[in-house]
Amino acid sequence: MKVFGLTGGVGMGKSAASEWLLRKHIPVIDTDSLARKVVEPGSPVLKEIEQAFGANCIDAMGCLRRETLAAIVFSDPVARQTLESITHPVIRKLWKTQVESWRAECLPLGVVVIPLLFETGAEQELDATVCIACSAASQQKRLADRGWSPLQIEQRLAAQWPIHQKIAKANFVAWSEGPLDVLGAQLERIFEDAGARD
Numbered sequence: 001m002k003v004f005g006l007t008g009g010v011g012m013g014k015s016a017a018s019e020w021l022l023r024k025h026i027p028v029i030d031t032d033s034l035a036r037k038v039v040e041p042g043s044p045v046l047k048e049i050e051q052a053f054g055a056n057c058i059d060a061m062g063c064l065r066r067e068t069l070a071a072i073v074f075s076d077p078v079a080r081q082t083l084e085s086i087t088h089p090v091i092r093k094l095w096k097t098q099v100e101s102w103r104a105e106c107l108p109l110g111v112v113v114i115p116l117l118f119e120t121g122a123e124q125e126l127d128a129t130v131c132i133a134c135s136a137a138s139q140q141k142r143l144a145d146r147g148w149s150p151l152q153i154e155q156r157l158a159a160q161w162p163i164h165q166k167i168a169k170a171n172f173v174a175w176s177e178g179p180l181d182v183l184g185a186q187l188e189r190i191f192e193d194a195g196a197r198d
Helices: 014-023 031-037 044-053 066-073 077-104 136-145 150-158 163-169 180-193
Strands: 002-008 028-030 109-113 128-133 172-175
Touching: 002 014, 002 163, 014 028, 014 109, 014 128, 014 180, 028 031, 028 077, 031 077, 031 109, 044 066, 044 077, 066 077, 077 109, 128 163, 128 180, 136 150, 172 180
Parallel strands: 002 109, 002 128, 028 109, 128 172
Antiparallel strands: none
């Protein structure tokens, strides 16, 4: 089995790539989804977050106030490191468990979507990496279309490696400026070239 890591800048098309992979019946696990799962009400991770950042981060229903926490961690690198030290080990354990499940099923290929793939050194545990990228102008427009303010965009970009660094470290790069089928054609070639679709 070959395990690919898929990464890219925020707003650069990782979700679109995941959508294409799933359409092709390629198993995908998205660590953003795992990040939401590990902070469900009553979870040990959520309790650690409350201890680290205060009860104001939890609403009356026991759910994480994501906007409140984001405002804290994206304006303070030390706070962000604290949050990552709480969440990242648990998330990594979950995706590695999923990979082992794929191996047990003798699947030929699996893809793990990790926004901070290189930042966390996860490439050491993967067979190959794919970076999804687009122009800075397209990225800015996509993030603005999400309703993010210029400050929010600046803070989130500062929390990740610049895209040129991710591109330089990745085994493969797919450009996401065009429609999904154009991105899909690139991904098809990448997996064929890597011998992952034998």
